Amino acid sequence: MYGSTTEKPALARGAGQHVLIVVGEPDVAELLSTTLELAGYRIGVSGTGAEALALVTRQRFDLVVVDAGLPDLVGLGGERRPALAHRPPVLLLTAYDSLDLLLPELGLGGKDYVTKPFRVAEVLARIQVLLRGSCPGPPRDNTLRYGDLALDDTLCRARRGERTLDLTPAEYRLLRHLLVNAHRVLSKEQIGRYVWGDFHGDNAIEQLVSRLRRKVGREAPALIHTRRGFGYWLGRADIGS
Template structure:
């Protein structure tokens, strides 16, 4: 539906990402949150099942094949889920965490789940839908997700959501990790701010949000020589050695 911008012009509101009947397990203990998510996702075209504890979710995931799990990581029993006995299952659904934590690699790495992503509470519905769509598309082009992705002495381990440069571990936030992975998969290719914003957050963010994110990541990655993250003024950002730029 068209909306009016502050300067009085009419602009088209971007369409929300939609599902195609995929079966999603929503795990939320708060009734209001469970109702919001289930109603919104059903309207967006998903089939929804509900669980109100992390333990119930793990058991359900062992008995049924879900396409995606949306999990409120602030549930009180979530920290102990690694000790829950689960029936053996070959299928590991991707998981979208709704969380207040600041680091994705602290979110249940011992569960051995599939793809993982993160949305900060309080969240916007548009961002939840966009991140769900990214997870449901499956692994991005490039190396297997259980393999390390590397460029020179920079390496990402997607199975553990960890990054290293040489012998130094990089302490990255989820947004920084997603940005670094996107740059790494597309090494020597300039990515625009719009491409970066849509991959990292599910939508384009104006202002200086992307510049600040790139600056924080650059300070963590480029403490050693050679510098790997570069700006192409007026176009975007790219990763690689400047002396071998394609």
């Protein structure tokens, strides 16, 4: 159901940041904690929203990863919400696309989400974006790459070689999803859910992929491919899906 610790490409690694995982399912919590520890993060784990809020009050975390479907998240806000000296960003694991209605009491700093069932590579990439600027020392490179294709998540810009790609927000989001899942076929339903939050129908997906393919592949070898009857994937054709 979920990704594995062997997914490729390895796009994001940590530098010892302290991440709190708030997940009620033991197998999912173990997958995330093991993966993030291997990626260079320090991990704390909580199984309930109440416990997580108490931990964030007592300890400094650089980021919180939380399952937005936990039943005890509702009602933790309002006057019961403690004042926090440090407000870390939060990554939501959610089946919904209504971020403004989800977990306001843990919307501590920056906020992003990954839809369930999630892929580990996407979780790692989103964590890296949320954590940019939280590490001491030189600025971290927030660019995702595949060959001569590069996406700068700081500026939300993409380029192919020396050529800047003029992308709409939907095209950028699609390209990022394909890149994070390089060499993995994504169905139209998965693409629609990621780009728009729901399924817009085959024609809308096909038109979006077609526009993006023309922009990315102009005067360069094709990187976006169709697996008929299954979906689309990004990568070198000689490597395959």
